[in-house]
Amino acid sequence: MTKTDGKSEAKASTPKNKHQTLTSPPRSNKRGRPRKADVLAREAALLKAQNEKTKDAENNTETAESEQKQEGKRRRKYTKKAHKKLDISARVFFNNRLSANEADTQRFIPQDEDCERFDEARKAMGEDIGENQAADGSTPSTPSGVSAGIGYQVKKIRIGSFEIDSWYISPYPDEYSRHPLLYICEFCLKYMKSEFTYQRHCQKCALRHPPGDEIYRDSNISVFEVDGRKNKVYCQNLCLIGKMFLDTKTLYYDVEPFLFYILCEYDNGGYHFAGYYSKEKRSAQGYNLSCIMILPSKQREGYGKLLIEFSYLLSKKEGVPGSPEKPLSDFGLLSYRSYWRRSIYEILLEQGVDRISIEDISVRTGMTVDDVISTLQTDGMLQRLPYGLGGYQLVVDVEKTKEYLSTAREKNPKRIDPTKLMWTPFLMKRPVALEGDVNGSAGIAGNSNGLTDGQKEDLDDEAALLSDLSV
Numbered sequence: 001m002t003k004t005d006g007k008s009e010a011k012a013s014t015p016k017n018k019h020q021t022l023t024s025p026p027r028s029n030k031r032g033r034p035r036k037a038d039v040l041a042r043e044a045a046l047l048k049a050q051n052e053k054t055k056d057a058e059n060n061t062e063t064a065e066s067e068q069k070q071e072g073k074r075r076r077k078y079t080k081k082a083h084k085k086l087d088i089s090a091r092v093f094f095n096n097r098l099s100a101n102e103a104d105t106q107r108f109i110p111q112d113e114d115c116e117r118f119d120e121a122r123k124a125m126g127e128d129i130g131e132n133q134a135a136d137g138s139t140p141s142t143p144s145g146v147s148a149g150i151g152y153q154v155k156k157i158r159i160g161s162f163e164i165d166s167w168y169i170s171p172y173p174d175e176y177s178r179h180p181l182l183y184i185c186e187f188c189l190k191y192m193k194s195e196f197t198y199q200r201h202c203q204k205c206a207l208r209h210p211p212g213d214e215i216y217r218d219s220n221i222s223v224f225e226v227d228g229r230k231n232k233v234y235c236q237n238l239c240l241i242g243k244m245f246l247d248t249k250t251l252y253y254d255v256e257p258f259l260f261y262i263l264c265e266y267d268n269g270g271y272h273f274a275g276y277y278s279k280e281k282r283s284a285q286g287y288n289l290s291c292i293m294i295l296p297s298k299q300r301e302g303y304g305k306l307l308i309e310f311s312y313l314l315s316k317k318e319g320v321p322g323s324p325e326k327p328l329s330d331f332g333l334l335s336y337r338s339y340w341r342r343s344i345y346e347i348l349l350e351q352g353v354d355r356i357s358i359e360d361i362s363v364r365t366g367m368t369v370d371d372v373i374s375t376l377q378t379d380g381m382l383q384r385l386p387y388g389l390g391g392y393q394l395v396v397d398v399e400k401t402k403e404y405l406s407t408a409r410e411k412n413p414k415r416i417d418p419t420k421l422m423w424t425p426f427l428m429k430r431p432v433a434l435e436g437d438v439n440g441s442a443g444i445a446g447n448s449n450g451l452t453d454g455q456k457e458d459l460d461d462e463a464a465l466l467s468d469l470s471v
Contacts, residue, residue, distance in 0.1 A: 189237035208270030228255035288322025
């Protein structure tokens, strides 16, 4: 073993740099104890590190406390807003139409009992459908009683105070078609699935008449003109109702090119929907009526012929003979022939057979010449002249004509009063004298500066429609 003296040992233990004194163990003196200066330096370093940790902990605590205070403020603010929302006793709901209890929707949140009842009802319904399918041999994807490729049919509708059976399938959305009974508001024509929703809607519905212009009023009967472009949803709902009672109707959603004329009965509760007819804004064939429908609850009151007469009144106001869209249904043909016969007979008795022509009848009634000739031929009143003379002659039995008119007036006394019509044709034109004008007006003013705001809007609508047709 080699011996080393104390000086060499001291040199070996000397640190190479000044920072090593903090990390290296304290040096010993000759007696083997650590030096006092090294111990003090180590204690000072430890105390400094401990102080830094304490300061960091205090800073973290202050940050957490400030965050807690801010969170408490946010919670208190949110709680105050929530209490304000929950305090509904002093609020007004739908202009005092609903009370606070009726407006409270908390009771509509499904509970566990409601979920259990729903699962039981769904399970029972699935079992019933499976038994019916097994009995009639239908496919599993098709409910019993409904053939593949055919949608569900709403069996009944409730509109106003009437519950009416449907005649044909109407393309309501699938979630509504599955319900056998639909509830329809008689003012806005919105359809609903449950009676409770319907009652709440009736309490807060702001409409009391169709969303259009009232152009005719006589006693308790009014007619409104509704533009399919301005009130698209209302007109679509109207067409869905019409399809339930018209087999040949194919127009449901493309309502913008049409005008709708709504017949209503007026009382203190508002204007109640009774029927309607539609016509194209710009018909190339000159049709003045495209579709007509009267609710079954309002039928046999003369409203169908009243709307037919109203359509011809508008045709006379426009100065253009009109005709319904062909082909006519069986019921439509009967109604129109009855109206044509009555109108022609009144003209013949008033004017006289010898002093009137078919063209004069067309101008006086607003009917086309073809419809006038067809009606006269059906009644045997148009006969060919002897050979060599050429042409035809009118043969009228005055007694039978008077008897028919007296019966028709007793059966259907409701008539349109032309003096109570307040209407301007939708398709505006330059000043042209309107032949057979009901009110004797010279035509529509060609100067756009004298037009009202509504007439200017109609001009804009016509321009938009013409641009769509040109595209």
